[in-house]
Amino acid sequence: MMNEKENCVGMIEILENEIAKEMQTKKIALKHNQKYGKKSLGKRIAPQVVVLLESFFLEGNVYKNRRMNGHTMRDKLVEKQENGELARDIEIPEVFFINNWIARFSVKSKKNLSEQAIASF
Template sequence: MLIQHLLDDTEIIENDESNAMTIDLTNPPSDTISKSKSIALLKRIVPEVKELLECMFYTGTVNPRQKMSAQEMRNELLRREHEGEISLDDIPKESTIANWITTFSHKWKQSMALRNMEEAENT
């Protein structure tokens, strides 16, 4: 049985059970991508889709009966893609939308708390 380990784009080490090689995972090759560079490889949510997500979030805030889960938001984005409003490539994964909801909700709650504190100081 062959086991292949891809160390970088050009070098592949092939192993079989009779000639086992050990690879030190604690000491990666020096040419691996650093964490700061890998962040640039992440796909960002495009502003148009972000606006749609915010609108869906605010609708759920105003009327809790219309609050949408990440899956429901993604389905709505897929519906809009089917109608030609947005591109399929711009629709994030469900897990990305769930993370966006968590982050956006946290920021929204902070801004509402600051707003309430400012209103209390002004009265």
């Protein structure tokens, strides 16, 4: 009788260990492993750079021949940093991040313009 209980306990422990290993390899989300709160913030675009990016974008909206893509905006930022208009310690974002910023800002500015148009009626 005791042998059977010991065997059952041993088998249960073996199964629990195997299940735990399988969960770790498959990365199954368990409630006790969940992380709550904000995602990692990572790097942010410096406020001085955002102001310049906004001015480049809005200038392109006013004068269609002055529209810029991510590459030209980054080149302008590098040029301003070399001329001393932008501090040397400020990190200039990569083209990928500038393109993402352009997409987000475009949506935000269109939404603001739509809200202003609706409010004027």
